[in-house]
């Protein structure tokens with residue numbers, strides 16, 4: 001069988017959320033072969049979401065990365081998961097071996113690429129100055145936390161999730177904060193205008209300056225190479241002693257490409273998350289997979305996606321092969337707002353808003369008569385109900401959702417009892 | 419450090435010293451207590467760290483707040499009087515002696 005179940009050994013490249021979960025799930029499924037988890041970072045596998053949130057608050061980063069660990073060190077020992085520190089530099093597909101930078105090599109029955117992504121950098125003059133940060137790893141966060149402690153004025157480039165989450169922490173820590181975004185509103189590609197407007201209000205109410213529709217021309221430094229200002233495309237000069245560049249992430253596809261595997265936006269995999277080589281799978285941020293509903297290529301960067309992919313691949317390697325069809329979900333936290341998104345907005349033509357009191361609402365996104373996604377702001381119950389509705393799926397038409405007194409939970413209960 | 423007792427599905431009890439300032443969820447994850455998934459890492463996003471607080475120790479933790487209350491309606495195993503999300507059980511000295519039972523499944 002192609003991508004045969006029960007290989008004698010599995011090597012996982014990358015020990016982030018997806019790679020770690022692959023190893024964990026293999027053992028949970030009773031896999032008895034050798035499992036090698038190769039980590040390019042010198043830390044036990046850890047979670048990234050707190051890096052732009054709680055980890056930066058009140059010096060939490062000073063207590064070290066153990067508070068982020070997905071499992072304790074003893075877990076890997078007890079489960080016979082070989083955690084190897086090193087960077088894979090080559091996949092030899094013919095010999096079924098990976099080679100590491102230190103010259104060592106590991107043979108695999110099956111290889112899982114879980115290489116994640118890196119922060120995109122800015123191609124403007126001054127981008128390499130001291131005081132200019134990106135945020136991807138625990139080490140990045142520790143450097144950013146230390147810089148924040150010493151900074152007075154922070155400028156954030158990009159109003160995406162990581163940029164805005166950091167902006168809220170910086171503002172809560174009493175720093176002067178300016179966010180510069182080239183699009184006309186925050187989170188433009190990922191949330192509706194209604195939800196975006198909520199975040200615009202929240203940041204402005206906290207005293208953060210938001211500049212939309214504004215590009216960056218250059219970063220300026222002093223004689224010692226420390227950043228002192230950001231120059232916008234229209235010539236404004238924003239004083240800064242700390243700059244966070246939050247302009248997206250680029251998947252790590254180089255290893256796969258060099259091994260001759262097809263790569264589009266990410267490593268190209270089929271509905272079962274298998275690459276063109278039946279002995280190699282890809283999961284998480286680095287994988288470009290066919291969307292379960294449309295077949296359109298998707299590359300998602302979220303905990304749910306990494307964990308869902310990992311579980312599916314571990315299942316396949318232990319004899320349960322099926323196409324990936326998990327419902328995507330995501331969250332973000334800024335100031336007192338928790339945003340949760342269930343489903344995926346691949347285009348919608350109608351929005352129905354459910355009001356849930358001050359600063360709390362859900363936006364239901366419909367394409368025609370079909371519910372596609374739900375954004376919930378400070379409405380965790382709506383979010384979990386939406387996940388169930390979208391997963392089953394339970395039909396919901398825009399007209400029903402617009403009726404007075406409608407609730408997602410009520411609709412779900414009615415469908416379960418009916 | 420407060421002692422917290424975790425009783426897994428097979429009835430095994432483990433007493434763990436959990437540091438103040440962390441959560442009952444972290445205490446389980448970092449000590450390899452099976453039965454807590456905590457997919458979202460303790461951010462009250464996923465309702466996969468459900469526990470049942472033993473009746474005798476039910477008044478130790480702070481009461482359920484609205485966001486947790488909402489989420490407890492969506493746990494994989496049924497909600498009962500003692501149901502809590504363990505990521506929302508912040509560890510303080512007041513939790514010393516807390517007993518929690520793990521549910522059969524989390525998702």
Ligand SMILES: Cc1cc2nc3c(=O)[nH]c(=O)nc-3n(C[C@H](O)[C@H](O)[C@H](O)COP(=O)(O)OP(=O)(O)OC[C@H]3O[C@@H](n4cnc5c(N)ncnc54)[C@H](O)[C@@H]3O)c2cc1C
Nearest residue numbers: 014016017018040048049087088115116284285301302303
């Ligand atoms: C600051 C921040 C905040 C986030 N917040 C949220 C959130 O609130 N909610 C949410 O759902 N998601 C959030 N995410 C996204 C989520 O963390 C990622 O989608 C998830 O970590 C992806 O898992 P992964 O395993 O695909 O990649 P990663 O977790 O990035 O792991 C990839 C690992 O592979 C290693 N690697 C790469 N190449 C090699 C090689 N050649 N050899 C060896 N090792 C290699 C890397 O060093 C890295 O450790 C956040 C991400 C960041 C950075």
